[in-house]
Amino acid sequence: MTQLFCFDASWCDRFRTRRRRRAIAGAYAGVLGALIITTSFFNSFFAVMPLYALLFAASILLNVSTRSIAELVTHALDEQQMAFRNAAYQRVYWPATMLAFLGGLLVARHSDWETALQAGALLWALLAGMPSLLAAWTLPREADDEE
Amino acid sequence: MKSSRKGNPPSVHVHTRLPMLRAERDISRKDLAELVGVHLQTIGYIERGEYSPSLELGLKIARVFKLPVEALFSLEPFAPLSATALTDTA
Numbered sequence: 001m002t003q004l005f006c007f008d009a010s011w012c013d014r015f016r017t018r019r020r021r022r023a024i025a026g027a028y029a030g031v032l033g034a035l036i037i038t039t040s041f042f043n044s045f046f047a048v049m050p051l052y053a054l055l056f057a058a059s060i061l062l063n064v065s066t067r068s069i070a071e072l073v074t075h076a077l078d079e080q081q082m083a084f085r086n087a088a089y090q091r092v093y094w095p096a097t098m099l100a101f102l103g104g105l106l107v108a109r110h111s112d113w114e115t116a117l118q119a120g121a122l123l124w125a126l127l128a129g130m131p132s133l134l135a136a137w138t139l140p141r142e143a144d145d146e147e
Numbered sequence: 148m149k150s151s152r153k154g155n156p157p158s159v160h161v162h163t164r165l166p167m168l169r170a171e172r173d174i175s176r177k178d179l180a181e182l183v184g185v186h187l188q189t190i191g192y193i194e195r196g197e198y199s200p201s202l203e204l205g206l207k208i209a210r211v212f213k214l215p216v217e218a219l220f221s222l223e224p225f226a227p228l229s230a231t232a233l234t235d236t237a
Contacts, residue, residue: 008186067188080189080198143176143191 007068018141021065025136028058028129035125045117055125062132066139070131084139085131092130099126161199162221165190168212183207 006012015024035051042048063071069081070088077085103123107116169179176194180187183204192198193208200208200220209216 067186078185078189079201079204080192081186083198140192140195140197142188143195 007063007072012064013142013144015061015065016067016142018139021136021139024058024061024065025133028055028062028133028136031055031058032125032129035122039118039122043114043118045114045121048118052121052125055129059129059132062129062136066132066135068132069139070135084135088131088135088138092134096127096130099123159199159222160196161193162196162224163193164219164225165208166194168214168219169194172212174211179208179211182211 014020031051031054035048035055038048038051067081069077069085074082100123103119106119110116110119169176174182176190177187180190184207185204189198189200189204193200202216205216205220209219212219
């Protein structure tokens with residue numbers, strides 16, 4: 001899995017400089033923002049599907065840039081990676097639970113299936129990406145990062 | 148307990164002589180990482196003070212260099228080598 005997506009491969013190092021990592025995090029946040037705005041205008045989940053495809057591509061880049069420390073299984077990480085992962089999850093805990101609460105309210109207010117699907121998908125996109133997004137922004141420079 | 152740098156897990160700052168010893172013994176970061184079973188970047192973070200190693204990792208690194216762990220890591224800054232050398236010869 002790790003090798004397949006080059007999450008830790010050295011030939012992906014060009015995506016791991018702090019500057020590029022942060023640029024990828026910004027792009028991911030931009031797609032998320034576009035998704036929120038588009039979802040509020042279109043009542044069909046399938047109308048915003050292209051943006052989810054874009055978000056998926058951005059999430060792969062985000063995982064490559066962070067060596068996927070937020071998503072890999074525990075035994076694939078060492079103690080430093082676990083410590084940074086724990087710090088990222090701990091920091092997003094309150095915003096994530098608050099978002100889950102607001103998402104729940106939104107779904108409860110609009111009981112039609114299409115809105116529930118859109119709210120659920122948006123919530124999932126927001127919550128699932130948060131730890132990686134934070135890690136991409138806050139991880140220190142890697143040893144050979146000279147940018 | 149406080150965070151040494153923004154974005155890092157909370158930890159006390161641990162000073163290290165690792166870069167100097169590694170250069171002296173001609174051990175690359177990659178070799179050391181393999182010997183102690185961590186990621187290559189972990190060694191870099193330790194050397195730059197971005198991450199404080201666990202006791203277990205500190206002991207493993209010390210074992211590679213055949214030195215006591217306090218020769219490699221300290222809570223206080225290490226005295227400059229020149230000062231130590233001058234004291235030793237006096």
